[in-house]
Amino acid sequence: MDINNLTAKMSLEDGASPAKSRKREGCLKWEEFFMANAVLAAQRSKDPECQVGACIVNSAKRIVGVGYNGMPNGCSDDIFEWKKDLKQLYVCHAEMNAILNKNVIDVKGCDLYVTRFPCNECAKVIIQSGISTIYFLEDKHPERQMYVAAKKMFVAAGVAVRQFTTDRKENIEIRLRISPKPQPEPQSESQPESQAGSTA
Numbered sequence: 001m002d003i004n005n006l007t008a009k010m011s012l013e014d015g016a017s018p019a020k021s022r023k024r025e026g027c028l029k030w031e032e033f034f035m036a037n038a039v040l041a042a043q044r045s046k047d048p049e050c051q052v053g054a055c056i057v058n059s060a061k062r063i064v065g066v067g068y069n070g071m072p073n074g075c076s077d078d079i080f081e082w083k084k085d086l087k088q089l090y091v092c093h094a095e096m097n098a099i100l101n102k103n104v105i106d107v108k109g110c111d112l113y114v115t116r117f118p119c120n121e122c123a124k125v126i127i128q129s130g131i132s133t134i135y136f137l138e139d140k141h142p143e144r145q146m147y148v149a150a151k152k153m154f155v156a157a158g159v160a161v162r163q164f165t166t167d168r169k170e171n172i173e174i175r176l177r178i179s180p181k182p183q184p185e186p187q188s189e190s191q192p193e194s195q196a197g198s199t200a
């Protein structure tokens, strides 16, 4: 059977068979999927006050870099300062880590999904890396000099910056579902206490 007949036969079958299962509706949109990856990465951050995640995506919708804010390799989270006025001396920002963690030669023309607006230092690295569009979730301190400077550089460099929005916020919130502990079977009066005890 040649390809045309096969195609015609398949489309006829599809149309004629109401029982054929249809695709699932309501799945994550691509951009929700990418921002959810950034939100998930932020869960790895040990920063007690501010957890940030970043996810880099290429034009083929493939994730090519993920990062979160953390101490440099070899600099123990238990030794280096997480205090607010000292951590900035040491912490690698999520965007920088996502770029450094890239699994491709370069990230030119890629999109960056990040849970916080990039600072001026990350803006330099983002621009130099060739990332073309940034989607950010929160811009908590737009008045801060570092974020004003970042915006100026993005405009000058032609990097598009967009606030990420979705009408389905639950699609990017990571809720780690801890399955409830199994409840012990109610013991009837006559049965002896289980010897296994609670292993939950």
Ligand SMILES: Nc1ccn([C@H]2C[C@H](O)[C@@H](COP(=O)(O)O)O2)c(=O)n1
Binding pocket: 047, 050, 051, 052, 068, 069, 070, 087, 091, 092, 093, 094, 095, 114, 116, 117, 118, 119, 122
């Ligand atoms: N776009 C950003 C903003 C902040 N961070 C990290 C750096 C620190 O660990 C933490 C707090 O930053 P701050 O609000 O004190 O500037 O968040 C990041 O990785 N990316």
Ligand SMILES: [Zn+2]
Binding pocket: 093, 094, 095, 118, 119, 120, 121, 122, 123
């Ligand atoms: Zn930064």
